[in-house]
Amino acid sequence: MNKIDISKLFFTIGLTCFPLLGFAAEPLKQAGKTTLYQRVLSTPSCQLKSNFTDSKGKSVPAFSRYYVYERKYENNQKWLKVGPDSFGKTIGWINDSCAIDWNMQMTLVFTNPVDREPLLFFKDKADLTKIVDAENPETLLKPIRDALKSNKSVSQVLAQEPKEYVDFKSNFYLLPILQGEEVMNGQGFYERVLEVASLSKQDELVKKGSSNSQSNDKASNQTPFNAAIVFVIDSTISMDPYISRTREAVKRVYKKIEKEHLQDQVKFGLVSFRSSLKTSKKLEFVSKIFVDPNQVKSKDSFLKASASLKQAKVSTAYFAEDAFAGINQALNEINWDNFSARYIILITDASAIPGDDKLSSTKMDAAQLRLEAQHKGVAIYALHLKTANGIKDHPIAKAQYSDLTFNDFIHKSLYYPVNAGNVQQFGQKVDLLAEALSTQVKLAYKGEVSVGSALNSKDENADMIKDALLLSKAMQLAYLGDTKGAKAPTVFKAWIADKDFVKPTIPTAEPRILLTKSQLSDLSDVVSKIANAANDGLISADDMFSQLRSVAAAMGQDPSKLKSDSVTKIADLGLLGEYLDNIPYKSDVTGLDQDAWKSMSGLEQEKFIRNLNSKIRYYQKCNADVDRWISLSEGSDPRENVYPIPLEMLP
Incomplete structure (x- = not known):
């Protein structure tokens, strides 16, 4: 038997087995980066080929994100070897001419167009910059807007945003940011001029012939415009008068809507909160749903279900209460999907226990709850009862609830103080707010559009009513966008401004960064x-x-x-x-x-x-x-x- 050199054997086995161990290839790195890989987005003309010499390939979904593993230059053409992820799996070659470099994994999300003109996608940066730099952009915009309203083409503009709200959550689309810069416009405001690419996911369905049928099915199955208005109310000591007055406001509105046979279109709910049971079990609950708008049938059923809510019999440990617990429960334990317009009205005389406090049940603050409300399409109002006992607490509560109630549809906070906690003034506000929201539901349900006469009112509550009417219109645009399957315009590379030309404080689109786990x-x-x-x-x-x-x-x-x-x-x-x-x-x-x-x-x-x-x-x-x-x-x-x-x- 021949002797074998063991060291040579191990060396040979090692060489033979390395490929079997699955050491995956790594995508190419971005220039100057040590951890970021090169990424591209496919366009509608892309074909995936097993080898770049193949005459034919397979069509791929537009705006698929691919990692680049290899670059080759053959026959005056650039080719990319790509994979769907960064873990070594490659699936073929695409031509560089049909791909867009996407090094910054960011996308834009349209804001609700309720109080601005539709966003315009410009072919060239120079045409956009001319309007951004203008002191009076309306002069340059008027002929463009007039032509688009008459369905005429405009040489500078590739497309415009739909009139209805395009919901990023229910109808996902990519609006990738390719490059951009912050500039000062002609009116002295900062905004960003951005190059983007756009293609709605639904445009892929159009090619397959299924989008129209899906949109029609969605429209035919859409429930008529309706609303849920959920009161989230503090029920600690001293709150009984406000609890009773809230019930009275709901009772009054119900009388009106039942008279018009609209009780199926407007539903009310009631959630109450107190504070942590760690300090006293006699508080009974931290937060509790008394009336679920999905289950209430009438005025009587609402009043019966809410009758057991009374103020607490013992004091809480802090002046602050766990208001965020009530908001969190209302957002996550009520099914909002059944409603077109969604409102929470917070009523309290105290600030909220912050998320990092030992008595916080949610461990969340205003910002997280605001984002959760935005995700669910719920608008939050706050009626802050500024009682004399809480004078030191007032600035804290105002800051928290202004943040919590900032609404991305109308770009302002829905925070309204009630001076001295006056029960009569509170009653007037809650009456007006509940009636304004339910009236807009009635008009939308009947196919009418109205902002009422309150816009010109000099009443102290005029701003609150104006906000309510504007927000109701925004909710209608979101509902119509969902009904019609509104989607991002099918354009390719284009230039946009992220603020409205005429109202430069109002954003047209907001950025999101797309992060992996x-x-x-x-x-x-x-x-x-x-x-x-x-x-x-x-x-x-x-x-x-x-x-x-x-x-x-x-x-x-x-x-x-x-x-x-x-x-x-x-x-x-x-x-x-x-x-x-x-x-x-x-x-x-x-x-x-x-x-x-x-x-x-x-x-x-x-x-x-x-x-x-x-x-x-x-x-x-x-x-x-x-x-x-x-x-x-x-x-x-x-x-x-x-x-x-x-x-x-x-x-």
């Missing part, structure tokens, strides 16, 4: 480390930045670089992932340096930390939300699914 997990981990360092920094600012430098070094940053005098801000430490590089937003966190932290008061520092903790809880909620993760290409690994994160939730 690993990126979101990484972001949550890094923000937690910054929050922990900031807690140490309450004692010593030097300790905070020393700890952050240690974290950065542990993450692989060059220790010598971290000691450089040029590294003074959190952004310079390299803590945040490259996926946030070049994102067009301003951050209080990344721009913070040691001197700025030292100059902040203790209250400002604590607010900074609360804000970080609030964002961490939002990331955790997103990560657990299996229904909202989106696949951007067929056959991609689920780990590459993305979640649309609003820029305000970035650190």
